[in-house]
Amino acid sequence: MASGGLRIGRTTSTTTGSGGLKNLFTYRIFISAMFTLLFIATLSVLFTSNPSTVSSQTTTTISTTTTNGGDPVISKSNSQFQSYVHRSFLALKSDPLKTRLDLIQKQANDHIALVNAYAAYARKLKLENSKQLRVFEDLIRNFIDLTSRPAYKSALFETKGSIEEDLLRQFEKEVKDRVKTARQLISEAKESFDNQLKIQKLKDTIFAVNEQLTKAKKQGAFSSLIAAKSIPKSLHCLAMRLVGERIAHPEKYMDQGGKPEFEDPNLYHYAIFSDNVIAASVVVNSAVKNALEPWKHVFHVVTDRMNLAAMQVWFIMRPAGGGAHVEVKAVEDYTFLNASYVPVLRQLESANLLKFYFENRAENATKDANNLKFRNPKYLSMLNHLRFYLPEMYPKLHKILFLDDDVVVQKDLTGLWKIDMDGKVNGAVETCFGSFHRYAQYMNFSHPLIKAKFNPKACAWAYGMNFFDLDAWRKEKSTEQYHYWQTQNENRTLWKLGTLPPGLITYYSTTKPLDKSWHVLGLGYNPSISMDEINNAAVIHYNGNMKPWLDIAMNQFRPLWTKYVDYEMEFVQMCNFGL
Ligand SMILES: *[C@@H]1O[C@H](CO)[C@@H](O)[C@H](O)[C@H]1NC(C)=O
Numbered sequence: 383m384a385s386g387g388l389r390i391g392r393t394t395s396t397t398t399g400s401g402g403l404k405n406l407f408t409y410r411i412f413i414s415a416m417f418t419l420l421f422i423a424t425l426s427v428l429f430t431s432n433p434s435t436v437s438s439q440t441t442t443t444i445s446t447t448t449t450n451g452g453d454p455v456i457s458k459s460n461s462q463f464q465s466y467v468h469r470s471f472l473a474l475k476s477d478p479l480k481t482r483l484d485l486i487q488k489q490a491n492d493h494i495a496l497v498n499a500y501a502a503y504a505r506k507l508k509l510e511n512s513k514q515l516r517v518f519e520d521l522i523r524n525f526i527d528l529t530s531r532p533a534y535k536s537a538l539f540e541t542k543g544s545i546e547e548d549l550l551r552q553f554e555k556e557v558k559d560r561v562k563t564a565r566q567l568i569s570e571a572k573e574s575f576d577n578q579l580k581i582q583k584l585k586d587t588i589f590a591v592n593e594q595l596t597k598a599k600k601q602g603a604f605s606s607l608i609a610a611k612s613i614p615k616s617l618h619c620l621a622m623r624l625v626g627e628r629i630a631h632p633e634k635y636m637d638q639g640g641k642p643e644f645e646d647p648n649l650y651h652y653a654i655f656s657d658n659v660i661a662a663s664v665v666v667n668s669a670v671k672n673a674l675e676p677w678k679h680v681f682h683v684v685t686d687r688m689n690l691a692a693m694q695v696w697f698i699m700r701p702a703g704g705g706a707h708v709e710v711k712a713v714e715d716y717t718f719l720n721a722s723y724v725p726v727l728r729q730l731e732s733a734n735l736l737k738f739y740f741e742n743r744a745e746n747a748t749k750d751a752n753n754l755k756f757r758n759p760k761y762l763s764m765l766n767h768l769r770f771y772l773p774e775m776y777p778k779l780h781k782i783l784f785l786d787d788d789v790v791v792q793k794d795l796t797g798l799w800k801i802d803m804d805g806k807v808n809g810a811v812e813t814c815f816g817s818f819h820r821y822a823q824y825m826n827f828s829h830p831l832i833k834a835k836f837n838p839k840a841c842a843w844a845y846g847m848n849f850f851d852l853d854a855w856r857k858e859k860s861t862e863q864y865h866y867w868q869t870q871n872e873n874r875t876l877w878k879l880g881t882l883p884p885g886l887i888t889y890y891s892t893t894k895p896l897d898k899s900w901h902v903l904g905l906g907y908n909p910s911i912s913m914d915e916i917n918n919a920a921v922i923h924y925n926g927n928m929k930p931w932l933d934i935a936m937n938q939f940r941p942l943w944t945k946y947v948d949y950e951m952e953f954v955q956m957c958n959f960g961l
């Protein structure tokens with residue numbers, strides 16, 4: 383139902399200059415829309431399931447989700463209220479008025495749980511000061527105040543005698559009023575979401591046209607940021623459906639613990655770090671479908687805490703075929719990655735850098751269109767920097783293949799494990815041609831440290847498909863080298879952003895060039911790659927802004943990705959992945 387209501391057609395209205403500025407805030411609107419979807423998805427689960435079991439399940443699952451497997455945390459007043467429900471239910475089952483009271487209480491309780499879930503997500507995204515979070519917190523408080531009001535407490539919940547019907551009716555009315563408020567809030571949020579989506583769609587179209595006309599225009603740079611940053615509604619819908627599924631059937635999605643295969647160095651291991659469920663599933667699915675012996679392949683999917691539940695549910699509902707193994711974890715599970723160990727986390731926490739990325743007041747952003755690329759929060763994510771910690775994340779393994787989530791595997795990849803790495807750490811495809819993609823382009827050769835250590839003409843390589851020899855990595859102490867350079871770059875004078883420059887620096891003398899047919903790049907920005915080259919590639923990579931799951935993807939390349947989308951999965955159908 384959520385997806386149906388949100389489907390938007392192309393619009394022909396025109397934008398003005400100020401319309402462009404408005405789009406800067408689209409990202410926030412998407413975040414709030416996601417809460418709405420969570421809320422709606424959960425509501426639908428509640429109203430279609432057996433009401434007598436749902437209320438308690440809902441509360442515990444939401445709590446365990448937020449604490450990631452720890453003890454359930456239910457706010458104190460909320461759990462008090464729950465014990466009332468429980469007691470009255472046991473003691474007074476037979477009285478019809480009590481039964482009605484019980485139903486009303488359940489309805490209130492369900493809404494408290496839902497609004498709590500909503501607020502928990504808002505808090506996780508650090509929307510501490512947002513109006514929306516306050517409104518929802520007020521609503522929770524309001525519900526709880528109502529149920530713990532002394533008059534109701536003594537006459538309805540704690541009485542040994544019969545319930546007074548008038549009082550019950552009054553209580554019922556007050557609960558219904560609050561439920562109504564909750565639903566009204568949802569529909570309001572939804573309306574503004576729809577309007578913003580129309581603007582978004584238009585913007586995407588403008589971008590796609592602009593991209594072909596001229597890349598250099600500022601308007602193009604501006605729109606490409608918006609398109610790359612915004613996550614389409616179908617992806618939100620999918621994540622929310624998956625979370626809803628887990629709320630409805632928590633027993634099916636218990637953490638099953640590690641399998642011995644996850645640590646077996648004789649198998650073929652892959653590392654995929656992603657917050658995009660459909661993209662990660664395409665990578666795994668394409669690799670499995672093209673593997674000769676799929677049961678020997680192990681996929682280590684790591685995501686952020688926001689997407690952990692959705693990712694876990696997906697791979698339990700849709701296990702990789704052919705006996706392949708999938709491990710799903712959150713970055714937060716790797717507790718050794720703390721700010722005292724990881725320089726990039728220290729730097730992320732520095733207020734200065736946050737300001738640099740998030741200072742998105744409209745006037746400065748337009749003025750600064752050339753720098754917009756550097757403000758994409760993507761470059762901040764720890765998920766992106768995990769690639770520098772592979773030997774510590776997988777201490778038992780000797781080799782691992784790192785894959786970006788915007789790739790498709792088209793061949794059996796086990797040949798990579800047979801390549802003689804000559805003691806090198808990183809097997810990668812080189813990208814330089816003529817004077818392009820040389821080290822000089824990626825780092826500051828005016829800096830004495832860079833100048834002393836590197837050749838500006840050295841050929842760059844690409845992330846996306848990298849074969850890492852973890853034993854050589856440990857021997858070369860590559861992580862320590864990375865830490866040294868990342869720390870030197872505290873004030874961003876060595877390189878500006880991203881993981882490629884520190885990668886080029888870290889593996890400067892320890893990279894083994896691979897044959898180009900292993901990894902063909904550019905399907906997200908370069909329309910002129912030859913189809914022969916693509917068909918011959920073991921891995922194709924949609925680097926660039928035109929991702930295959932976005933409206934703006936290039937039509938000629940999209941089918942190579944969509945053929946691995948699991949359209950039989952019911953949520954994929956529900957969420958209008960009309961690809
Ligand atoms: C950070 O992690 C390291 C191991 O990587 C550990 O030795 C250290 O105690 C941790 N520090 C904190 C503050 O948790």
Ligand SMILES: *[C@@H]1O[C@H](CO)[C@@H](O)[C@H](O)[C@H]1NC(C)=O
Binds near residue numbers: 741743746
């Ligand atoms: C915009 O830039 C100017 C000058 O660089 C700065 O003084 C101002 O604080 C910026 N605006 C915001 C909202 O950060």
Ligand SMILES: *[C@@H]1O[C@H](CO)[C@@H](O)[C@H](O)[C@H]1NC(C)=O
Binds near residue numbers: 872
């Ligand atoms: C940049 O950082 C380095 C080391 O952290 C420091 O020595 C240098 O003075 C800083 N440069 C500027 C311009 O702040």
Ligand SMILES: *[C@@H]1O[C@H](CO)[C@@H](O)[C@H](O)[C@H]1NC(C)=O
Binds near residue numbers: 826827829874875876
């Ligand atoms: C490059 O390094 C030099 C020397 O540290 C510094 O003065 C300059 O600002 C740096 N350039 C950039 C773009 O950071």
